[in-house]
Amino acid sequence: xxxxxxxxxxxxxxxxxxxxxxxxxxxxxxxxxxxxxxxxxxxxxxxxxxxxxxxxxxxxxxxxxxxxxxxxxxxxxxxxxxxxxxxxxxxxxxxxxxxxxxxxxxxxxxxxxxxxxxxxxxxxxxxxxxxxxxxxxxxxxxxxxxxxxxxxxxxxxxxxxxxxxxxxxxxxxxxxxxxxxxxx
Numbered sequence: 001x002x003x004x005x006x007x008x009x010x011x012x013x014x015x016x017x018x019x020x021x022x023x024x025x026x027x028x029x030x031x032x033x034x035x036x037x038x039x040x041x042x043x044x045x046x047x048x049x050x051x052x053x054x055x056x057x058x059x060x061x062x063x064x065x066x067x068x069x070x071x072x073x074x075x076x077x078x079x080x081x082x083x084x085x086x087x088x089x090x091x092x093x094x095x096x097x098x099x100x101x102x103x104x105x106x107x108x109x110x111x112x113x114x115x116x117x118x119x120x121x122x123x124x125x126x127x128x129x130x131x132x133x134x135x136x137x138x139x140x141x142x143x144x145x146x147x148x149x150x151x152x153x154x155x156x157x158x159x160x161x162x163x164x165x166x167x168x169x170x171x172x173x174x175x176x177x178x179x180x181x182x183x184x
Contacts, residue, residue, distance in 0.1 A: 006042075009032045009033075009034065010052070010053065010056055010091075011089075011091040011092070012031055012032040012033070012091075013028055013031065013032050013049060013053065014053050014056070014057075014091040014092055014094070014095055015031070015091045015094065015154070016028050016031035016032065017049075017050065017053065017095070018091075018094045018095060018097075018098050019031075021098070024046070025039055025040065025045070025046045025049075026039075028046065028049065053092075053095060054108075056092060057092045057095050057096065057108060058108050060089045060092045060093075061092075061096070061108050061111060061112050063085065063089075064082060064085055064086065064089075064112070064115075065111065065112070065115045067081050067082045067085055068082055068115050068116060068118070068119035069115065069119075071122070074126070074128065075119070075122060075123035075126050075128040075129065076123075076128055076172075078119065079119075079123070079168065079171075079172075080168060082119075083164050083167050083168050083171075084164050086146065087163050087164045087167070090150045090153075093146065093150070094147070094150055096108065096109045096112055097143070097146075097147045113139060113143070116139045116142060116143070117135050117136050117138075117139040118135070120135035120138040120139055120142070121135035141171075142171060145167060145170060145171060146167065149163055149166065149167050150163075
């Protein structure tokens with residue numbers, strides 16, 4: 001079992017690998033706030049760290065996929081839970097976004113995209129999501145907005161505390177002001 005402290009360290013390391021896929025063990029240790037000796041004692045090598053991050057990413061994706069496969073809640077409630085859990089594990093999701101550079105398993109990435117697309121299709125069938133956009137397009141827009149928001153948070157342009165709310169509002173409502181009388 002991974003402690004909360006170790007999990008926080010792994011998330012810092014996952015983010016560091018995303019930012020600079022060729023970073024050295026020394027650079028990675030510094031980004032996580034640990035010594036190089038501790039890095040080698042805990043992770044043994046940079047390659048082993050990548051394997052650990054791959055496993056953590058797969059576990060997180062499987063957890064997210066269990067959320068989007070729920071059919072005992074409304075699609076909107078599932079989306080809310082999915083967004084909250086995604087924000088909680090954004091460092092691992094960024095590894096999927098940058099999978100070719102981070103060494104993240106392509107099958108993990110493909111599974112994520114397929115399950116999210118299936119979720120939007122289910123939401124369309126339930127009459128909750130628009131049917132004039134294909135579910136695959138919704139999936140891509142969802143992933144693109146996720147990446148943009150996570151990067152905005154990382155660079156300090158978006159507040160962490162409001163990230164999930166902004167994402168859900170934007171994704172469900174867009175940016176159109178429907179309160180104005182001249183909107184057609």
